[in-house]
Amino acid sequence: MGSVRWSGIISAYREFLPVGVDSPIVTLNEGNTPLIPAPAVSREIGPQVDVYLKFEGLNPTGSFKDRGMTMAVTKAVEEGSSAVMCASTGNTSASAAAYAARAGMNCIVIIPDGNIALGKLAQALLHGAKVFAVAGNFDDALRIVREVTAKYKITLVNSINPYRLEGQKTGAFEICDVLGEAPQYHFIPVGNAGNITAYWRGYKEYYAKGLVSGLPKMMGFQAEGAAPIVRGHVVEKPETLATAIRIGNPASWKLAEAARDESGGVIDMVSDEEIVEAYRFLAQSEGVFCEPASAASVAGLLKYARQGFFTRHHPVTVGPHATSGKVRIVCVLTGHGLKDPKNAIEFSPKPISVPANVEAILEHVALEER
Numbered sequence: 001m002g003s004v005r006w007s008g009i010i011s012a013y014r015e016f017l018p019v020g021v022d023s024p025i026v027t028l029n030e031g032n033t034p035l036i037p038a039p040a041v042s043r044e045i046g047p048q049v050d051v052y053l054k055f056e057g058l059n060p061t062g063s064f065k066d067r068g069m070t071m072a073v074t075k076a077v078e079e080g081s082s083a084v085m086c087a088s089t090g091n092t093s094a095s096a097a098a099y100a101a102r103a104g105m106n107c108i109v110i111i112p113d114g115n116i117a118l119g120k121l122a123q124a125l126l127h128g129a130k131v132f133a134v135a136g137n138f139d140d141a142l143r144i145v146r147e148v149t150a151k152y153k154i155t156l157v158n159s160i161n162p163y164r165l166e167g168q169k170t171g172a173f174e175i176c177d178v179l180g181e182a183p184q185y186h187f188i189p190v191g192n193a194g195n196i197t198a199y200w201r202g203y204k205e206y207y208a209k210g211l212v213s214g215l216p217k218m219m220g221f222q223a224e225g226a227a228p229i230v231r232g233h234v235v236e237k238p239e240t241l242a243t244a245i246r247i248g249n250p251a252s253w254k255l256a257e258a259a260r261d262e263s264g265g266v267i268d269m270v271s272d273e274e275i276v277e278a279y280r281f282l283a284q285s286e287g288v289f290c291e292p293a294s295a296a297s298v299a300g301l302l303k304y305a306r307q308g309f310f311t312r313h314h315p316v317t318v319g320p321h322a323t324s325g326k327v328r329i330v331c332v333l334t335g336h337g338l339k340d341p342k343n344a345i346e347f348s349p350k351p352i353s354v355p356a357n358v359e360a361i362l363e364h365v366a367l368e369e370r
């Protein structure tokens with residue numbers, strides 16, 4: 001790449017996306033997020049694995065939603081729309097509000113009152129969206145948005161908008177471009193189930209073009225209190241501290257099951273305790289600050305590793321994946337930790353209040369003199 005300037009996922013992966021030469025691209029230079037090696041997580045599992053973190057928190061609005069939103073808003077402008085609307089647990093609304101502002105469009109968002117992280121709310125508000133906090137959950141909000149957008153001239157930009165998943169599949173392209181191959185396992189949080197669908201599509205498209213010679217198993221994780229796919233029925237009152245995935249009736253339910261089954265993967269669940277453990281571990285042992293929902297991917301990985309999953313499923317020693325001799329695992333970290341300062345503070349030691357002098361500090365830490 002050298003000095004070539006990055007100008008967003010549409011220009012980088014144009015030939016894989018439904019855009020024309022005249023499409024009025026609305027971009028904030030999203031994508032190109034780092035694939036960070038995770039040596040501490042790898043050590044927890046064993047010498048047979050290499051774990052990487054796809055840190056989607058480094059997108060312009062701090063989550064993976066920007067990949068889908070650049071496509072959805074570009075197509076909305078192309079189709080002559082002047083307003084967009086979404087339901088959201090927070091990140092979609094932040095992204096929609098930012099890209100709508102960029103495009104000079106109006107934006108309406110519907111959020112579950114009291115259940116979105118503070119940073120996300122701040123983003124939607126400051127970008128100028130009209131924000132409605134409904135007395136209900138995400139599933140109620142999405143029902144309202146479906147009804148309004150079916151009847152009135154305003155573009156729906158939730159992931160049931162087909163352009164959203166088209167944009168989001170570019171995350172898989174970037175992983176393959178960096179590794180030179182697909183990983184063997186792809187761990188990902190599951191909420192409304194769009195992202196697992198999009199990544200699987202991306203991997204399959206690269207495979208079909210011969211750009212990679214293998215496909216990963218898709219390993220999706222829901223929160224225990226919001227795990228409709230795992231339980232096989234709608235969850236009427238979803239509950240989890242990972243509010244981003246507090247969803248009881250995912251829109252892409254069937255597509256996520258197809259990704260699981262075609263890839264030979266799983267969709268399983270992790271408890272809030274397991275999510276918090278992974279959240280703190282990533283922050284304290286890898287130096288990576290993601291939001292709680294994002295840590296569900298790593299929580300799932302650690303849970304499976306402890307159950308012996310990677311000793312039962314022996315590393316591949318022949319074939320396209322044999323290059324390093326190690327099992328390559330990617331965990332997607334979907335959103336930045338700064339989105340949710342309340343949980344970050346809740347699960348950390350508190351600051352120590354002291355008078356403004358050196359002695360007060362030294363009472364609390366043992367330092368050796370020079």
Ligand code: F0G
Nearest residue numbers: 088089091092191192193194195334335
């Ligand atoms: N991680 C984060 C940080 C999210 O914000 C979401 C979804 C997910 C994971 C799950 O992805 O829905 O594609 O399965 N957030 C949506 C929102 C629902 O409104 O921001 P998914």
